[in-house]
Amino acid sequence: MMVVRSVLTLLVTFGAISVCSAAEQSIVLASTTSVEASGLLAHILPRFTAKTGIVVNVVAQGTGKALDTARRGDADVLLVHDPEAEQQFMDEGHGSTRRQIAWNDFIIVGPSTDPARVRGGSDSVAALTAIALAQAPFVSRGDKSGTNAAELRLWKLAGQMPGTLNEQKWYRDVGGGMGQALNTASAMDAYTLSDRGTWLSFNNKGSLVIAVEGDPRLINRYDLVELNPQRHGDLKLVAARVFADWVVSSEGQQAIGAYQVNDQKLFSPSAGAPK
Amino acid sequence: MDCQQLVTHVLTPPPSIIIISELQNFVEIVTLSISVSLAATVAATAFSLPVGAALAVAPFRGRRSIVVLINALFGLPPVVVGLILYLALSRPGPLGSLALLFTPTAMVIAQTILAIPIITALVHRASERAWARYGDELITDGATRLQAVPQILMIIRADLLTAILAGFGRTVSEVGAVILVGGNIRGLTRTMTTTIALQTSQGDLSLALALGAVLIGISISISATVFALAGQARTSGSDEV
Numbered sequence: 001m002m003v004v005r006s007v008l009t010l011l012v013t014f015g016a017i018s019v020c021s022a023a024e025q026s027i028v029l030a031s032t033t034s035v036e037a038s039g040l041l042a043h044i045l046p047r048f049t050a051k052t053g054i055v056v057n058v059v060a061q062g063t064g065k066a067l068d069t070a071r072r073g074d075a076d077v078l079l080v081h082d083p084e085a086e087q088q089f090m091d092e093g094h095g096s097t098r099r100q101i102a103w104n105d106f107i108i109v110g111p112s113t114d115p116a117r118v119r120g121g122s123d124s125v126a127a128l129t130a131i132a133l134a135q136a137p138f139v140s141r142g143d144k145s146g147t148n149a150a151e152l153r154l155w156k157l158a159g160q161m162p163g164t165l166n167e168q169k170w171y172r173d174v175g176g177g178m179g180q181a182l183n184t185a186s187a188m189d190a191y192t193l194s195d196r197g198t199w200l201s202f203n204n205k206g207s208l209v210i211a212v213e214g215d216p217r218l219i220n221r222y223d224l225v226e227l228n229p230q231r232h233g234d235l236k237l238v239a240a241r242v243f244a245d246w247v248v249s250s251e252g253q254q255a256i257g258a259y260q261v262n263d264q265k266l267f268s269p270s271a272g273a274p275k
Numbered sequence: 276m277d278c279q280q281l282v283t284h285v286l287t288p289p290p291s292i293i294i295i296s297e298l299q300n301f302v303e304i305v306t307l308s309i310s311v312s313l314a315a316t317v318a319a320t321a322f323s324l325p326v327g328a329a330l331a332v333a334p335f336r337g338r339r340s341i342v343v344l345i346n347a348l349f350g351l352p353p354v355v356v357g358l359i360l361y362l363a364l365s366r367p368g369p370l371g372s373l374a375l376l377f378t379p380t381a382m383v384i385a386q387t388i389l390a391i392p393i394i395t396a397l398v399h400r401a402s403e404r405a406w407a408r409y410g411d412e413l414i415t416d417g418a419t420r421l422q423a424v425p426q427i428l429m430i431i432r433a434d435l436l437t438a439i440l441a442g443f444g445r446t447v448s449e450v451g452a453v454i455l456v457g458g459n460i461r462g463l464t465r466t467m468t469t470t471i472a473l474q475t476s477q478g479d480l481s482l483a484l485a486l487g488a489v490l491i492g493i494s495i496s497i498s499a500t501v502f503a504l505a506g507q508a509r510t511s512g513s514d515e516v
Contacts, residue, residue: 028377028458037477042461059377059458073366074376179476186478204478 026055027239030075033177036060038197044255054239064144073232077240078225082146097226102267106220108212110191122214128158135170137190139181142173151193197266308466312447315386327398328424331406348392357455377458385452390442397438401431433505440501
């Protein structure tokens with residue numbers, strides 16, 4: 001009896017501790033995985049919170065899922081990188097303002113043995129054509145993320161349609177985040193398309209190296225999208241606006257530009273750049 | 276990576292793991308995991324103990340089917356529980372106005388749902404045995420069947436510990452449901468299991484492995500505690516157990 005009672009008391013005590021406080025003002029930022037996995041948000045958000053007292057809770061989901069989360073009204077502000085999907089989101093009337101805040105670029109990474117002989121090139125479409133011709137293993141995110149969308153656009157330019165790609169044995173759709181795709185590519189010596197930020201901060205590269213970079217078609221822009229108060233009136237849109245304004249302010253832009261991993265800049269601030 | 280490389284990799288962690296703030300994060304993550312799981316275990320226990328015992332002693336139409344159902348839910352896939360709860364807690368969902376999505380409370384609810392079938396089924400099984408043995412005695416004392424529930428629970432108290440700790444084990448180790456409804460938010464809903472998933476996805480296998488070791492350590496402590504407590508209960512003079 002004593003034993004049961006003491007265990008129950010213990011459980012109840014710990015249970016009580018866990019009733020969590022959510023008193024301070026907080027907003028939910030639905031973001032792509034790359035800005036979270038690269039450490040960018042962990043670098044800039046404490047500065048914003050220190051200045052305004054607003055806590056930003058980041059749910060890192062990949063662009064497709066993040067846009068869906070916002071459509072359902074479960075996020076207060078978005079940080080995403082798929083211009084076409086974002087335009088559709090705006091056209092549907094879910095967003096109010098969409099501002100570019102930073103850019104970096106995509107790269108094609110692959111095994112150092114380079115079976116498709118694409119290493120050192122800067123033409124992403126030619127490289128994908130060569131990979132398809134060589135039937136060299138290629139890992140696709142397959143998760144409707146911004147990177148996945150960019151990859152499929154490049155494949156189309158290389159004359160490969162998503163439907164036919166999925167029938168190819170060398171084309172491996174892992175249905176996961178950038179890190180999962182890189183882990184898989186590293187384990188099976190495959191090529192994959194990665195954003196540079198995640199690549200630079202990724203710690204399990206194995207034999208993977210950068211194969212193709214520097215193609216203007218590999219530009220990767222990040223946009224901050226605020227939600228339409230007419231569609232999502234009960235959200236914390238005022239705090240979300242304060243956040244969005246801070247990110248595009250010189251202070252926020254400087255914080256983005258100052259973020260480095262291994263002495264390399266991961267994101268270039270571009271709030272002033274034309275759309 | 277061969278075994279030697281793996282060992283070297285683990286023994287020489289990247290600088291990130293030894294920075295103080297990371298250590299603080301680590302403690303935060305472990306604390307959150309254990310608190311959320313304990314809260315869920317308490318909630319599930321409060322429901323499962325009386326229900327599990329009542330199912331053993333009170334005869335009513337459909338009882339067999341309920342018992343079968345509960346045992347089937349033993350294997351409830353966490354990711355399905357997470358998805359259904361996600362839709363329920365999402366703004367357009369029936370519970371959307373509570374604004375619970377992406378909070379620790381949502382994780383507690385998910386884990387409670389996962390723990391209930393396990394605890395209830397184990398309590399029911401033990402209660403059935405105790406009822407077969409002591410049922411007649413308990414009723415001839417003048418109690419109704421339902422009034423015998425507390426006494427049944429008393430008799431099977433050693434089994435209750437196993438049941439409760441099995442429920443705790445289920446909650447603390449699952450990832451599919453909490454990552455969906457919690458959102459894996461740093462400092463708010465990031466638990467040990469979701470951190471392991473995240474660190475693995477960032478290629479930080481050493482931190483992932485360290486957290487895995489803590490998780491296994493907790494599991495071992497739990498079963499050690501069960502055995503110690505059960506042994507204590509047996510020697511403290513209760514001959515029925």
